[in-house]
Amino acid sequence: MGCRYAGIDWATQTHDVLVADETGEELLSATYAHDEKGLTSLCRTLVRMDVELVAIERSDGLLVERLLDAGLQVLALHPNKVAAARDRFRVSGGKSDRFDAFVLCELARTDHHRFRVLEPDSDQTKAIRAMTRAREDLVAARTGVMNQLRSELDRFWPGPLQLFSHMDAEILLAFLERYPSHEDTRGLGVARMQAFLVRERYSGGQRPTALMAKLRSAPRVRIGELELAARRQLVLSYVSMIRTLNAQIKQLESEIRSQLRAHPDGRVFLSLFKSPNSVITAAELLAEIGDCRERYPTRDALACDAGQAAVAMESGKWRGAGFRRACNKRLRVAFCRLADSSRHWHPWAQDLYAQARQRGHDHPRAIRTVGRAWCRVLWQCWRNHTPYDPTKHRALQRHITVTIPGPSGSRVDVAATRLLAGPGLWRPDLTTAATRS
Secondary structure (H helix, E strand, C coil), rough: CCCCCEEEECCCEEEEEEEEEEECCEEEEEEECHHHHHHHEEEHHHHCCCEEEEEEECCCHHHHHHHHCCCCCCEECCHHHHHHHHHHCCCCCCCCCHHHHHHHHHHHCHHHHHHHCCCCCCCCHHHHHHHHHHHHHHHHHHHHHHHHHHHHHHHHHHHHCCCCCCCCCCHHHHHHHHCCCCHHHHCCHHHHHHHHHHHHCCCCCCCCCHHHHHHEEEEECCHHHHHHHHCCCCCCCHHHHHHHHHHHHHHHHHHHHHHHHCCCCCHHHCCCCCCCHHHHHHHCCCHHCCCCHCCCCCCHHHHCCCCCCEEEEECEEEEEEEECCCCHHHHHHCCCCCCCCCCCCCHHHHHHHHHHHHHCCCHHHHHHHHHHHHHHHHHHHHHHCCCCHHHCHHHHHCCEEEEEEEEEEEEEEEEEEEEECCCCCCCCCCEEECCCC
């Protein structure tokens, strides 16, 4: 019996499955429900038929986990690859779930050597990935509620928007909770504002007189009592929602911090940041890259998946490069954050950014230039399970080598041989090699 391959067109309710042998002859075409009975029957059928590879258009989820648990090898194909392959097998341009299962099965049968088998990450990595993505969703939800609150205040009382810088700041939420409408500020003066700031431990540096001047200069709309009461209640509702989301995000960040530091690769990703408190971006990098070293066999593979490498375009004598859209969007954002933060304190990253701007690149492209350089560094550290060490970073060592006047008119080349002294403490430890001029 030869090799057998399967293609699964997954959906929320049912999954269309097609199994073929190595010659392409169809052995099974069926539909399974997305419930316990259906998934159990699907996995048992594929195992009983000795299916070698299963192709599917996703890399995670309940169905993929069940296939891996059953001992099946999974090819997680990008939807763009499947869409581009459909025209190989059709003329009319039609599309159906059963046809997509056939296309996936054919790709597994004829082109499996072009794709990598899905290698699942460890349970620790999956937990961090779930928490970082959940935090991203909560932050997006908080942003939506803050925009609704801002829009509501713009309609009838824009005064508080001029007092403090951030909509989710605790001091602004406390102020709106105490004064949800302009009618509630009738007795508010400089003395009461001072008492409020003291009670809330405000450290923003603005004086009560300045805050009151901003509040009194804001326009006030004339509305009826019923509408005022309704809008007042809306403000209180939005404030309560933002407080709840703030608490949940803070709790999730604390859990991410502890999980990251307990992860075997946690110190590798934390070593890239100046501050030991920079755990969120480090956790996002770890979660999206994972701990399966076969996933990125080369540093360029990581740069491409992270969206830091441009797409080469060539036709005849014309050559160009374009923005890479097909990539892991979360991983791209994480690398861009690393690049943007490091250009402020890391001399090597700062120089790369400055050179990119001098070549005429705009800020986003210059950030991606720095991000691709960090991809090379991180890939090497990740592959070797080794934290980032500035003393072994040859590009950094060449950059920070300087020449100073030596004794009797000589010149001394000073190389920083130890730039990192403890987490977050950057201090040059200089050794000299005298050269006569």
